[in-house]
Amino acid sequence: MIVYKTEAEIAAMAASGRIVGLILDELGDLVRPGVRTIDIDAHAERRTRELGAKPAFKDYRGYPASVCVSVNEEVIHGIPSDRALHEGDLVSLDFGVLYEGFYGDAARSFPVGRVTPLAERLIAIAEASFRSGIEAMIEGGRVSDISHAVQGRVEAEGFSVIRSFVGHGIGHALHEEPQVPNFGLPGRGPRLRRGLVLAVEPMIAAGDWDVEVLDDGWTAVTRDRSLAAHFEETVALTAAGPVILTRPDAPVPAPRAKEQAHA
Ligand code: MF3
Ligand code: CO
Numbered sequence: 001m002i003v004y005k006t007e008a009e010i011a012a013m014a015a016s017g018r019i020v021g022l023i024l025d026e027l028g029d030l031v032r033p034g035v036r037t038i039d040i041d042a043h044a045e046r047r048t049r050e051l052g053a054k055p056a057f058k059d060y061r062g063y064p065a066s067v068c069v070s071v072n073e074e075v076i077h078g079i080p081s082d083r084a085l086h087e088g089d090l091v092s093l094d095f096g097v098l099y100e101g102f103y104g105d106a107a108r109s110f111p112v113g114r115v116t117p118l119a120e121r122l123i124a125i126a127e128a129s130f131r132s133g134i135e136a137m138i139e140g141g142r143v144s145d146i147s148h149a150v151q152g153r154v155e156a157e158g159f160s161v162i163r164s165f166v167g168h169g170i171g172h173a174l175h176e177e178p179q180v181p182n183f184g185l186p187g188r189g190p191r192l193r194r195g196l197v198l199a200v201e202p203m204i205a206a207g208d209w210d211v212e213v214l215d216d217g218w219t220a221v222t223r224d225r226s227l228a229a230h231f232e233e234t235v236a237l238t239a240a241g242p243v244i245l246t247r248p249d250a251p252v253p254a255p256r257a258k259e260q261a262h263a
Contacts, residue, residue, distance in 0.1 A: 004195030017245030020104035037069040041080035056096030068094035075228040087113035106246035107232035126229035129153040143189035151183040162203040201232030
């Protein structure tokens, strides 16, 4: 069942999303050679609590940390440790919170110091493919229109989209229906309606799309060990089109007159 959100609920989700966006920006500022991945996690957890929120991932299905920190060939779900980042690494940070009953979820990839042109391009295309995806998030369309747009943008660069992990609906639960794959034919799946809130999250690889999970039970790596990148935002489909909620300055969509009358 898809849970469509009212404009008031989307405004509440923007409050959660702003916390995610703010903290993720701070985490990005910590990324440099020498920083340990647990230092990034510690900052995220401390700031989350300071802002009155709860880390969304900690203890989710037994996940042990507040942030997923995935380095180079690690695609997602890397577990923070005393591993230090090195010049030339590509690091993906995936972070979410629960605030006043609503989840926000976002991810970004960052270069550690100077990186190869390939790493720079992979990071840029992860974000660009997300943009292409939400440009297809139009009322009356279908969920797979997003999937198809993401895939097209990624494959046009000669990169591949990871197929065994998907984006998702989000709200009172971290993972709601529908699933949002990053590949597929357009015109399939649930209709895109006002009030739909999705975590759209392309995960892409410089090589093949096949992944395997390491012995820690979490870390997903590309099977060919090629470089991977991840970009995710929580996005609401409103009367004004798609609105990104996981930014420090996420707008509060104005309630419609009808809802105001009931307020
Ligand atoms: N952003 C990730 C997702 O949408 C959250 C990871 S969940 C956890 O699936 F298991 F790592 F906590
Ligand atoms: Co997600």
